[in-house]
Amino acid sequence: MLVIRPIEPEDYPALYTIAEESGVGFTSLPLNEEILQDKIATSKESFAKNITQPGEENYLFVLEDQATGEIVGTTAIVASVGMSSPFYHYHRSVVVHASQELGVHNKMEVLILCNHYTGCTEICTLFLREPYRSGTNGRLLSKSRFLFLADFPERFSNKVIAEMRGYSDENGQSPFWGWLGENFFKIDFARADYLVGMGNKVFIAELMPKYPLYVNLLSKQARDAISQVHPKTKPALRLLEKEGFKHVGYIDIFDGGPTVEAELTELNSIRNSRLKVARIGDVAEDEELYLISNRGLENYRCTIAPVKVLEHDRVLLSQQLADALQISEGDSVRIVAVDGYYRERYRL
Incomplete structure (x- = not known):
């Protein structure tokens, strides 16, 4: 029987193994002992807190095979994002360039840098090891979070979001970042992904273009990657959509993956x-x-x-x-x- 439970300090070796297996693009689990140990400690503190309203708590869970004691997956809930450091997204919007005199009326899609999800609860860090990707195991890992939200609503925001891992090729290269990084950052996707996982987001504010990006100026590969998920993320996205999550135009600033949202009380597993x-x-x-x-x-x-x-x-x-x-x-x-x-x- 597989059982979800809060992570414990002795689960660190298993968490590190999961971080290794998750690969580039799984920003929330960087291959760094200090960061991973800190995540475990923060989770322990979060579960122990007496909470009346959400703060910066981070609840980290593991999926344990009770027959063997093996840790086969992990997932997490962040009570409020963007409270101590900016939480960036691009929002897909449309602008109109028109001239009545010339008879020109052009609609142009743009990406606008924003922090609109500040204070929302985020469900994240969902990873199930390959041998266990069958049956109801994925449902257990995903849906268990919603029962936790249902019993402790005072610990969480009314709006819940999930950042879905964006498309990358078999070599771990993101075509969206390939264009963005080449033009503005001059560092590869793996390096940017690692820096964000380490909590170093200063370079985003320093180097990210402050003005809207016109989508038609991006490469075709970058345009095609917008709002697309990594092949291994598609099952997780389908589960969330069945719960009532919707994509309303917000995407990750690194890989272009969609962020989906829902009201806590409207989630099907809670209702x-x-x-x-x-x-x-x-x-x-x-x-x-x-x-x-x-x-x-x-x-x-x-x-x-x-x-x-x-x-x-x-x-x-x-x-x-x-x-x-x-x-x-x-x-x-x-x-x-x-x-x-x-x-x-x-x-x-």
Whole structure:
């Protein structure tokens, strides 16, 4: 059984391995021991804080295979972005160049540098190791965050965003950055990606063009990459779109990948989730699959398993599931159906 839980200091070697495997373009996990250790420490502090409104907390989770103890994935939630350092995007807009005398009326697409998402909650750092990319594992890694948001809304903003990894080729080269970097930065994509992951964003403010970029002046390769996602990111984007996330014209300033947004209370997994009282007993394997969490904070646990919904707001769980969630009979849990999929169709 795979279970989501908060990261612990002893998970550092696994986090470093994930950072290695994620490759160029996965900005939030740079290959740097100090930064990764700091992320773990910040996460521990965030879970332990008594919060009444969102600040700069960063909640980092891991996906653990309980049969082996192996860490097979990670994901995170940033409570409020852009509070201590600028959070940049390009916004796709249209300007009109017209002359009544000449009979000319041209619509031109432009990219405008902005900080419009400052203060929003960001879901990020989603990575599932290759051998586990099957069944409901991706859904668990993605949707587990929404049950956490549902139980602790005071810790998060009303608007939730996700920056999707932009398109890059088999050599890790971003055609969008290829044009932007060549003309304004004179450093390659891997170097820029690493600097941002290290928290060094000063060069953006220093070198980024302050005026709108006319899209028709970009190379064809750069234009084609705008709002496109990395091939390995497409499944994650589809999951978010099913939750209600939409792309409304904001893109990453490095790889041109889309940023999607949604209102926290409108997310499908939150709207459709229900609080139940746990009963423990025998559960048939062909019962419907549910995403289920223990509603904990520092001891948060979430997984996908077959459960039986009973009358009077009760739900029947197996003893194995109760142990995995660290709950007892009578405890409160939050559940939501997993898109109508059933256990026999997936490996849990």
